[in-house]
Amino acid sequence: MSKALDILVIDDEEVIIDAVIKICALDNYSIDSANNFKTASEKISKNHYSIILCDIMMPDGDGFQILDELNNRNIDSTIIMTTGYSTVENAVKSLYKGAVDFIPKPFTVDELLSSVYRANKYQIIKEKQKLLSLQKNSDELLYVTGPAKYLRLGYSTWICQEREGSVLIGVCDLFIKTIETIQEIEFQENDEEIAQGICCASFKCGNDRIHKILSPISGRIVEVNDNIKNNPNLIEKDPYFEGWIYRVIPANIEYEIKYLIPCSSDRI
């Protein structure tokens, strides 16, 4: 008796499952839960879930196993990772392995809802794309992938290495397609340090939702794109060129680059 549900919450803490269920009910998602990997694994094979919200640290395994399992079994659920052990490595590693987002515990209602909102949109786009790929002669483009030499962190942000050693940072088109119209952007200032996997800017969108942007790389900001300050919509229009956000002097690019995915792999 297979069901199609919106969200599966995997967490070993009952209170968190309850809270997530309550919160997601606010936005009218249907929810299922599992408090260990075994049950989760059974439920995933039985039902289809659009979004899986998964704790990394579980008594009977770690969340990366679920990511690997889903990849192996070719299940196209969208994964959001959470953990109390919120180190940057965890965040970046889970994004590299195919999760769409990472929410460090403890989180607020708004943080969870905005992440679930994006994941939901992401899932819809992916499903649409699947349908489109079946209609062979369709030239409708749901989103634009990054230029070949760009590297991306998960599906959200990209970097472009410049000749001088500096790096441009921006937001991927797919990410923009999962959020509402950007109304306001909260930037960091020149000379501030940003770190890979840590929030480096936030977009305030319609419905008062705030989407946090995770930095794809660590370094020092040397320039903020003034054009998008004045005109946030530029990001939506030209996310890969005119819509860059920061110019950064990278601090440890040789190490961090191994968690970034080359955009060239997006082209078939």
Add this chain to the structure above:
Amino acid sequence: MFNKIGFRLIFVVAFTTLIIIGVFAYFNVKSQSSNLISEVERHANQLGETVVSSTRFDMMLNQRDRIQQIINSIGTQPQIRDVRIINKVGEIIYSSDSTNINKMVDKQAESCYACHAEDKPLEQISITERTRIFRVHPDSNRVIGIITPIYNEKSCWQSDCHAHPKDQKVLGVLDVSISLAEVDNAILSSEWKIVGFSIIAIISLGLLIAFFIRRWVSRPVNDLLNGTLQVSQGNLNYTIKEMGDDEIGKLGTSFNNMTNKLAEARMQLFQSDKMASLGRLAAGVAHEINNPLTGVLTYSSFLLKRTKDNPEFQEDLKVIVRETIRSREIVKSLLDFSRQSVPKKSSAHINEIIDKAIGVIDSQLALNKVKILKQTETNLPNFTVDANQIQQVIINLLVNASDAIGKDGGVITILTKQIALAPIGIAQIKKATCPKRHSLIDNDFRIDGLPSLKVKIISGGKEGIAHLDPVYGKHRNHFDIGFKIEKDAKYVCPECSNSIVEQDKLCPICGSPVLSFEISGQGIYEVCASEQSNWERWDYVDSLGLKEYIEIRITDTGSGISKDDLAKIFEPFFSTKGQKGTGLGLAVIWGIIDNHNGTINVESELGKGTTFIIRLPLAQQR
């Protein structure tokens, strides 16, 4: 008792004194007594001559009674034991002891022996040969006897009595014996005097030496001994009190320095260890706390959303959400601490980092009336550090200093300079090859976690691999290969069996062969091939001289830190600020400096202020 250094010294000195005074006294007494004897001898001789010349006239006149009378009167003198005249046939013709008169004397007897030893009697003999010293009985006093020959003269054979023929040379002898009792007594008393003097000299010298040895040697050595005992029992805070500026005093000072260094090193090691375990603890705690915090935060923010039309609840719920988010930040800082992330290093200048740090908290310092005095050396080179982390360290230290100064204001002095410390015990051999370029690094055998140097030893038909310490100056070599290494042992590369013994060179300490390792690009490392000595040389590292460090000193004029607290300030969760701080600041600072291979120390005096000393290596270890 004899195993005490003081006693041994006193014994040796007393013994030497005894010998010196003994030898001196022996020769002194001997020369004194021989002087006395020769004086007596001279006196006796004179007496003999006097008797002969005073009786001469009576002999001429052949007045025998008068001669006997003179001899009697001379013999009455107390010291004179006997005076007698013996004629040429050996008959005593005159004597102060009348019982002896007309007795015969044996020519072989002692008194006659000097002249009559040979067949024909001698006519002229020296004074010493005429003298004899003897005892009448073995237990009686010594006696000196002197013989004066009475020669024939013209008037003797021309005399009326014609008693003596002309051709006779010696008519008889006068024999005077004098008792030596007085002389012997004088010698004995002077011997006793010398013995007494010697005993007094030895005792007083011994006492004097004992006093100074106790003062200069025994007591300081005991203090040192006590100190080493204390240190061996683990009390590294023990200091030996000042002992003056002699060698032992200097030993004491260097002992104190050594224990200080040891305590410091142990502190750093202990801290390192504690940090690692606390890091794990903190990570675990953070994870466990984050789950319940998630419950609180989600429910409270959930309620906040649902009670938008109830401003009464809103206020209270906002407080809960705000405080939970604050807790979230605290846990995050705990995780930051536990992670002690690998520093992201780039080239930076310490003075610029300091200026930036000051810029961040300038206004806060001004508010507290804190003045910053910079004594930064301007020509310092750039060095590779995580500028952010170091800036964080300096900001934290400045905030701490400002807190210690309080509201009344004060001065914070920041000093930077370049210093050099010796590389011994730090430099590590990472690549070593034999002459055929085979690697001699053994990754499977590690000494203190570092890959060791290997060398194959062939001795007495057996072979084994010895492992040498890769850290220059630590000497933790492993030569125990299960058999005895003979003198003719071969030391070879395990791969190509080429000798790695340096030709024509022996260990300057124990004379064993010297092994030589080629360190690519860093010269040659030489080491003694025996456990007997710790000799080693790495000219390349020695020629680099001292390792360069940047030293940063931050001194405040604040309240200072008590000695008890000083030992704990780098411990996580230790705080003197009560509710204000988390107690992680200095622990995090320590972790950052440790990650940079640097050291941080603190000196403080209550009421006067505190100095933090940070040393960061100029060239990071490759």
